[in-house]
Amino acid sequence: MLDLAVLGLLKEGDLHGYELNKRLKTLVGGYATSFGALYPALARLERGGWVSSTAVVPTSDPDDPTAAGRARRTRRRSGRSKSGRTRKVYHITEAGESHLLELLQEDASNERRFRLQLAFCRFLSPDRRLELLELRRAHLMGLQARGRRNPEQSTDPYVRSLFQRDRERLEHDLAWLDRLIATERNHQQGETEPMIDRSLQIEPGPDTP
């Protein structure tokens, strides 16, 4: 699962482990993010050829993707600007990119994985993306049906309350997914059936040359 998250983040740009972990923290819901999992994952991804790494000595390097912003503020006094240690900046390879596309489509029944899949589904083609959403929807509908087939009949109020919340959460999730799917369909229609009269439909970009 971390593989998916790491490759997704690296697809947006090269990063080193520490920075990856910070971004993971905001992205990942429901579980912690730890170096103890991340660094081994990065090593594994590199061995597999999905990513490559470069050791970056933190001197005042204007190409440095993360230090640039801070370096401007921090008015460095000597050659080295900040950060005590050489960083290993990771870059996603071509193999890694196609691997990411695979990871983005498998399963979707896993809550955590789907979360990551959605977070990076912009890298999928529109129809693959729709597939993913539909797959998730099918899974949730299955859960709902299963719940209705054998309804809870506990006498304990706490257990009943728990299952009540489950049902509500499921409904809410399905409604949310359906909204996502609907907008997705609209956009696809706007892009695949537009041939006639584009001039009146497509909004012009900010720069009109």
Added chain:
Amino acid sequence: MLDLAVLGLLKEGDLHGYELNKRLKTLVGGYATSFGALYPALARLERGGWVSSTAVVPTSDPDDPTAAGRARRTRRRSGRSKSGRTRKVYHITEAGESHLLELLQEDASNERRFRLQLAFCRFLSPDRRLELLELRRAHLMGLQARGRRNPEQSTDPYVRSLFQRDRERLEHDLAWLDRLIATERNHQQGETEPMIDRSLQIEPGPDTP
């Protein structure tokens, strides 16, 4: 976590592994339940002295806690009624019961664990139970505060939608928890402060005697 589930289920009555797994299936939300986890857990619990087991040869034994119901329906023809194999029926020990009480109170920041804790919180004393609910509430409030301190500012619509759902889910969960806590408090008032005629000080409940 399985320990908590198993001890909780056993506290309601003796069961064998296969039956435990079935009950787990309906109880546990968010993850699968597998024999591959359950049987080792049972062995571990037995080694630790939290449970004890008895091998039960499935003859037409009227004391059998699980076959009884079926046996009545199934009109057995010979000595042995059903089930191909001897079962190991587990019983919670006294040590197990006090261990269960401990497990019911630790942490509550873990989603899955809290689910189980709530499912068996009826075994806690009213004030301990309230503590548990408050602990969970504090955790969720912390999450909410953290989310508000550094709000998401992704440009990606899917990521934004994801975080939007997170916020809604948190709110919903908190409202649900608050309802639980409120009814809990009402019940406690009804049980611990009933003696004297407090009627002029404490706001009276819905029923005025």
Added chain:
DNA sequence: GGTTACATGTAACTAGTTACATGATTAG
């Protein structure tokens, strides 16, 4: 006569957590 349910278990694997070790740099 094949599928499903009952019943217990092991082995290999996946996934993540906690705690530790190490050390530079910077802000107060």
Added chain:
DNA sequence: CTAATCATGTAACTAGTTACATGTAACC
């Protein structure tokens, strides 16, 4: 000077999944 942040990593642990092995018995 000391606490926080940056930065990379290892080791031991927790928790659960998938797949396999093995066999009986009830149902249709």
